[in-house]
Amino acid sequence: xxxxxxxxxxxxxxxxxxxxxxxxxxxxxxxxxxxxxxxxxxxxxxxxxxxxxxxxxxxxxxxxxxxxxxxxxxxxxxxxxxxxxx
Amino acid sequence: xxxxxxxxxxxxxxxxxxxxxxxxxxxxxxxxxxxxxxxxxxxxxxxxxxxxxxxxxxxxxxxxxxxxxxxxxxxxxxxxxxxxxxxxxxxxxxxxxxxxxxxxxxxxxxxxxxxxxxxxxxxxxxxxxxxxxxxxxxxxxxxxxxxxxxxxxxxxxxxxxxxxxxxxxxxxxxxxxxxxxxxxxxxxxxxxxxxxxxxxxxxxxxxxxxxxxxxxxxxxxxxxxxxxxxxxxxxxxxx
Amino acid sequence: xxxxxxxxxxxxxxxxxxxxxxxxxxxxxxxxxxxxxxxxxxxxxxxxxxxxxxxxxxxxxxxxxxxxxxxxxxxxxxxxxxxxxxxxxxxxxxxxxxxxxxxxxxxxxxxxxxxxxxxxxxxxxxxxxxxxxxxxxxxxxxxxxxxxxxxxxxxxxxxxxxxxxxxxxxxxxxxxxxxxxxxxxxxxxxxxxxxxxxxxxxxxxx
Numbered sequence: 001x002x003x004x005x006x007x008x009x010x011x012x013x014x015x016x017x018x019x020x021x022x023x024x025x026x027x028x029x030x031x032x033x034x035x036x037x038x039x040x041x042x043x044x045x046x047x048x049x050x051x052x053x054x055x056x057x058x059x060x061x062x063x064x065x066x067x068x069x070x071x072x073x074x075x076x077x078x079x080x081x082x083x084x085x086x
Numbered sequence: 087x088x089x090x091x092x093x094x095x096x097x098x099x100x101x102x103x104x105x106x107x108x109x110x111x112x113x114x115x116x117x118x119x120x121x122x123x124x125x126x127x128x129x130x131x132x133x134x135x136x137x138x139x140x141x142x143x144x145x146x147x148x149x150x151x152x153x154x155x156x157x158x159x160x161x162x163x164x165x166x167x168x169x170x171x172x173x174x175x176x177x178x179x180x181x182x183x184x185x186x187x188x189x190x191x192x193x194x195x196x197x198x199x200x201x202x203x204x205x206x207x208x209x210x211x212x213x214x215x216x217x218x219x220x221x222x223x224x225x226x227x228x229x230x231x232x233x234x235x236x237x238x239x240x241x242x243x244x245x246x247x248x249x250x251x252x253x254x255x256x257x258x259x260x261x262x263x264x265x266x267x268x269x270x271x272x273x274x275x276x277x278x279x280x281x282x283x284x285x286x287x288x289x290x291x292x293x294x295x296x297x298x299x300x301x302x303x304x305x306x307x308x309x310x311x312x313x314x315x316x317x318x319x320x321x322x323x324x325x
Numbered sequence: 326x327x328x329x330x331x332x333x334x335x336x337x338x339x340x341x342x343x344x345x346x347x348x349x350x351x352x353x354x355x356x357x358x359x360x361x362x363x364x365x366x367x368x369x370x371x372x373x374x375x376x377x378x379x380x381x382x383x384x385x386x387x388x389x390x391x392x393x394x395x396x397x398x399x400x401x402x403x404x405x406x407x408x409x410x411x412x413x414x415x416x417x418x419x420x421x422x423x424x425x426x427x428x429x430x431x432x433x434x435x436x437x438x439x440x441x442x443x444x445x446x447x448x449x450x451x452x453x454x455x456x457x458x459x460x461x462x463x464x465x466x467x468x469x470x471x472x473x474x475x476x477x478x479x480x481x482x483x484x485x486x487x488x489x490x491x492x493x494x495x496x497x498x499x500x501x502x503x504x505x506x507x508x509x510x511x512x513x514x515x516x517x518x519x520x521x522x523x524x525x526x527x528x529x530x531x
Contacts, residue, residue, distance in 0.1 A: 002295065002365075002368050003295050003296060003321060004295075004321055004322065004365070005295050005319070006295065006320075006321050006323070007318065007319045008191070009189055009191065009192055009318045009319070010144065010319070010323065012128075012190075012191075013093065013128075013130045013144060013185060013186070013188045016188055017092075017093040020092040020093075022188075022189070022190035024189055024191035024192070025190045038191050039191075040192065040316075040318075041317065043368070045365055045366050045367060046323050047323065047362070047363065047364045048364045048366045048412075049364070049412055049491055049516060050366070050511065050514060050515070052366040052367060054367060054368075059367065059446075061366075061367075061447070064514055066511070066514045066516070068515045068528050068529070069528070073514050073515045075513075095331070097333075097334050132333070134333040134334065134335055134336055134339070135339050135340045136340070137340075141339075141341070165360065167342060171338070171339045175338050175339070180336060180337050181334035181335075181336060181337075182334070183333055183334065
């Protein structure tokens, strides 16, 4: 087991700083396998040149985030859909 | 729940440092501008060196909502970069930056009800103690079961507060005459300690990734519904 | 409301801990570390060796494939090199064992200008072909006198020490020879297509 693997809670600060809303409760649908769950449960890899959130079911990449000196890049294409209870 | 919550770095001054164990300290901050937080949330902490070098880590908030000072408990990692400063060098009057509160998934408040089942591995006890402190202060009628796994008595955080009210398991070293659990949490231990699934306890599991995986899967195997299990994995993000 | 630039307070006594070393061997913006940090964008793959293959395909007449046994049958070379991670740590005099990419490409005729290394777990990275030929790249199977451990990319990783370490793709399974430069995992999200640490080519536009 990868002891260095965390979960979406570890991405919460970076994502909230970007989107200005709490994201860990947001429910995401994996575009790879259709699994549905809160982003907090995504398998998260932070020891890297960027942040990667993966589907706990199929390991497909859901979200990637990179901090460049002058901007932050986010890729969400692994999420088919995001749901937020209002 | 989806209210805008922009995060900004703010300067914070340490008001007090308290030793919890030989390796862990609680830092208390005076935060008059703090917006308040929910039990289970965390803050990002950023240190800046004289040459401009910066390092950032996340720490769970230990103080329950409503207390005047914001507190975090930091355990020193031997090869860490930030934790040796926070849990070693830092003293009252020192400054750092905080960002938060962060997190909306791994939180509890009385409105969510109980009974509560709080399962802590090592420093995963910090957010769970925050939840337990909040329960004791704001909703003592909600039942809670707290199970804490620690390497040994010298590593147990908040031991005085936990006295008599938590089930402890010491995985590496036990105190003399210890008759309690002395192994990693497993399904059998959970079956003996946890409320039965029929009571629908709200489960919060926090600790290293391996602890969280084993415990969460064991809870499901015992019949607890996944939707009632919330997990937060702790790990080295650089120390 | 006037906005003003906030200056971060200095945390008294906080500094980066690092061993000292020969500064001329440390590229700009890097610092030395003693350990060997483990970085990854995903879980460690564990492909059984009897299922493991290395493939050379793309702009080549016939794809070439080596089983683990066949790869281990090729003459290995010792490699002693400095490595530089874009996250700012560097390690000097690391010792590896591997098969030169030149040996794998021997006899191969191709007009490819670029390669894409692809790996178990889905990681990819792109490189100009001249950065992986003429003694500049290996498929590494050993580190520090032992078999390369899974957390560091074992059983085999790409090793291209003259570029930032994200180009030394862990858990490599093949190289595709291409006419064009196809951005890989990190290159598609802000990281430099080439990654020369001495020119500090970390990000797009550097």
